[in-house]
Amino acid sequence: MTISFSTLKIAWRNLGRNRRRTLLSVGAIALGQFTLITVNGLDAGYFESMLRIVTGPLIGHVQVHHPKWREEQAVDQYLDNLSEAEKEIRALPNVKSVSARVFSAALAAPGERGRQPAEAEMGMVVGVDVSAENRQGGILASLPPADLPGPGSVVLGKVLAQRLKLTPGKTIAVISQDTDGLPVSNIFRVNALIQGGNELISRLGIVMALKDAQGFLALPNQAHEIIILGDDYRKAGELAERVKSLPALKNAEVITWKEAFPVIVRLIGMKNWIDLIFLVILFIAAAAGIANTMMMSTFERTREFGMLLALGTRPGRLIRMIAWESVILGLVGVALGSILGTIVVLITSHTGIDYGALGGIRGQELSFQGLTISYVVYPKFEFHQVLFGFGAVTITAVLTSLWPALLAARLEPAEAVRS
Amino acid sequence: MSGTDGNFLITARGVTKIYRTGQIEAPALRGVDLEVKSGEFISIVGPSGSGKTTLLNLIGALDSLTGGELKVLGKDVSGLSRRERAELRLHHLGFVFQAYNLIPVLTARENVEFVLELQGVGRERSARAEEVLGELGLSEFSDRRPLEMSGGQQQRVAVARAVASRPRLVLADEPTANLDGENAEVLLRLMRRLRDEQGMTFVFSTHDSRVVEHAERIITLTDGRVSQDERRNPDRG
Ligand SMILES: Nc1ncnc2c1ncn2[C@@H]1O[C@H](COP(=O)(O)OP(=O)(O)OP(=O)(O)O)[C@@H](O)[C@H]1O
Ligand SMILES: [Mg+2]
Numbered sequence: 157m158t159i160s161f162s163t164l165k166i167a168w169r170n171l172g173r174n175r176r177r178t179l180l181s182v183g184a185i186a187l188g189q190f191t192l193i194t195v196n197g198l199d200a201g202y203f204e205s206m207l208r209i210v211t212g213p214l215i216g217h218v219q220v221h222h223p224k225w226r227e228e229q230a231v232d233q234y235l236d237n238l239s240e241a242e243k244e245i246r247a248l249p250n251v252k253s254v255s256a257r258v259f260s261a262a263l264a265a266p267g268e269r270g271r272q273p274a275e276a277e278m279g280m281v282v283g284v285d286v287s288a289e290n291r292q293g294g295i296l297a298s299l300p301p302a303d304l305p306g307p308g309s310v311v312l313g314k315v316l317a318q319r320l321k322l323t324p325g326k327t328i329a330v331i332s333q334d335t336d337g338l339p340v341s342n343i344f345r346v347n348a349l350i351q352g353g354n355e356l357i358s359r360l361g362i363v364m365a366l367k368d369a370q371g372f373l374a375l376p377n378q379a380h381e382i383i384i385l386g387d388d389y390r391k392a393g394e395l396a397e398r399v400k401s402l403p404a405l406k407n408a409e410v411i412t413w414k415e416a417f418p419v420i421v422r423l424i425g426m427k428n429w430i431d432l433i434f435l436v437i438l439f440i441a442a443a444a445g446i447a448n449t450m451m452m453s454t455f456e457r458t459r460e461f462g463m464l465l466a467l468g469t470r471p472g473r474l475i476r477m478i479a480w481e482s483v484i485l486g487l488v489g490v491a492l493g494s495i496l497g498t499i500v501v502l503i504t505s506h507t508g509i510d511y512g513a514l515g516g517i518r519g520q521e522l523s524f525q526g527l528t529i530s531y532v533v534y535p536k537f538e539f540h541q542v543l544f545g546f547g548a549v550t551i552t553a554v555l556t557s558l559w560p561a562l563l564a565a566r567l568e569p570a571e572a573v574r575s
Numbered sequence: 576m577s578g579t580d581g582n583f584l585i586t587a588r589g590v591t592k593i594y595r596t597g598q599i600e601a602p603a604l605r606g607v608d609l610e611v612k613s614g615e616f617i618s619i620v621g622p623s624g625s626g627k628t629t630l631l632n633l634i635g636a637l638d639s640l641t642g643g644e645l646k647v648l649g650k651d652v653s654g655l656s657r658r659e660r661a662e663l664r665l666h667h668l669g670f671v672f673q674a675y676n677l678i679p680v681l682t683a684r685e686n687v688e689f690v691l692e693l694q695g696v697g698r699e700r701s702a703r704a705e706e707v708l709g710e711l712g713l714s715e716f717s718d719r720r721p722l723e724m725s726g727g728q729q730q731r732v733a734v735a736r737a738v739a740s741r742p743r744l745v746l747a748d749e750p751t752a753n754l755d756g757e758n759a760e761v762l763l764r765l766m767r768r769l770r771d772e773q774g775m776t777f778v779f780s781t782h783d784s785r786v787v788e789h790a791e792r793i794i795t796l797t798d799g800r801v802s803q804d805e806r807r808n809p810d811r812g
Contacts, residue, residue: 160692162681162685162688162689162692165681165685166678166680166681166689169680169681170680172680173679173680459675460675460678460679463672463675463676463678464678465661466635466637466664466670466672467664467665467670467690467693468661468662468663468664468665468666468690468693468694469661469665469693470658470661473693568638569637570632570637570638573637573672573675574628
């Protein structure tokens, strides 16, 4: 199909005949595309930060446990021969870091009597790889190096510390059981408190270095959990397969972050629906705007079309003229919306948007399923959303113009020029 | 085009046209016989509703006849498909309507260019359009859009467009109906000049007796039939 210059020229100029009407539909389409890009950019940014947290040091890309651990979390459901297992995992390609954790339910009380003695509280001994957890997203992420747990010292979850009326510098008595069910106890110095962060840790956490916890619980070369970070969370499945085949982990359960945190998978599915909903809204806005404009503008031009047909204009050309008018209308709107939307998304992707402030909330973070997510969202520009918008509007424009175009093309020229 | 019927550009034999709307039949032409030679300058007159527009539309292959035989430029128009009629109009006929002749968003030159483009004229169409407007003394309106011209100026541009591809037959249905006497006069002189210089055949309908003065042949329709067909020597004021 050749597009003659005059077809485009006429289509373009026809849009200028009723400026108000044209601007109204251009505005509706632009608003639709703007909303599509900004809303999707916002939730793309939101989900990306959520994914970054989920696939960070806390949950990792791949986790290894005793097969019963996730169900029962009993202290004797440990992975044996930890040093060999870690060595084998590190030897795999694309493995960035490997760290182990041990957990054990415990009772905690202040190590020395204060003026108002506090009751003993439920807690959880968590032995961790201190340097791995000190990275962004880890259990100890918020702590300066001086506050990190060292030999004989722990950091406490803030809520637990408040209940025990403990502050940094005090001591804490911890009672737990070893894998044979025998009681073990020890006194540790409280190095610091963990502000925010993981909710479970905040309520129960008695976090210490892995070595200390292993000694305390008589698990010298064992762990309850191995966290593996690969170079790309999207390749967690492949990594998990390779980990499964390691001899040292023959009987272990190997899962990816998706299995460890299934809610996120559902949320990602939800994002796709949100995107789709806004795309549909855009379709409808475009269809309504264009259909209205095209219907009105073709019906009031019956005589003109009759004249064009009388001169010998082929009906196909008339259809193309009207379709182009509609497509140009749509494209101008979608281009305008794209420019504005892109600018807004690009700017806010640097500055961030404080959701909390928008909702009147002061805090900086919210807790979701034990994860801490910042209220400040950095929208993410996704070019494919712009393309989807262009595609949706172009298709809508062509489709909505077909009806008036076909009506015009089927006019009897003699009737049309007479009217 | 060759094969005109014994030098006749138009031959009508017992042409009838009945408009049907639902059950109601409205006979607009009740048997028209007519022969038109190349180079004639004809006015069709008659009371309102006598069938002038209907006849011009049939000759112009804009509509299909109900009965009879009609040959235009040697072609039997009743046998033509919708598409063939469009081709005939595009390449061999020129039209001037009472109003709304021009595409409102195009300038005078672009309007002329548009039909040339439809006819497949290439790059030279812009120059050709300018030339036609120039020949008809309309150069000053080249870059004006219809709304920027008077009714008389618009009609003259419409004539320029109708003759731009040098058709052999130009049909005009009440081309002066919206013009005052002076503008009607100017338009008719323009048409006459084209006939004289280029040998085009003009058939136009009118209600205006001053316009009729310019015709060399006056065909009067009454009630769907030719009631009078007279030849005369027009005043050449
Ligand atoms: N589309 C139509 N449907 C039904 N009847 C029609 C139609 N077009 C024209 N007619 C009728 O056909 C007859 C001839 O109409 P036509 O328009 O040819 O007359 P006319 O001589 O051009 O009149 P005027 O001088 O008013 O323009 C009229 O009676 C008219 O009512
Ligand atoms: Mg008429």
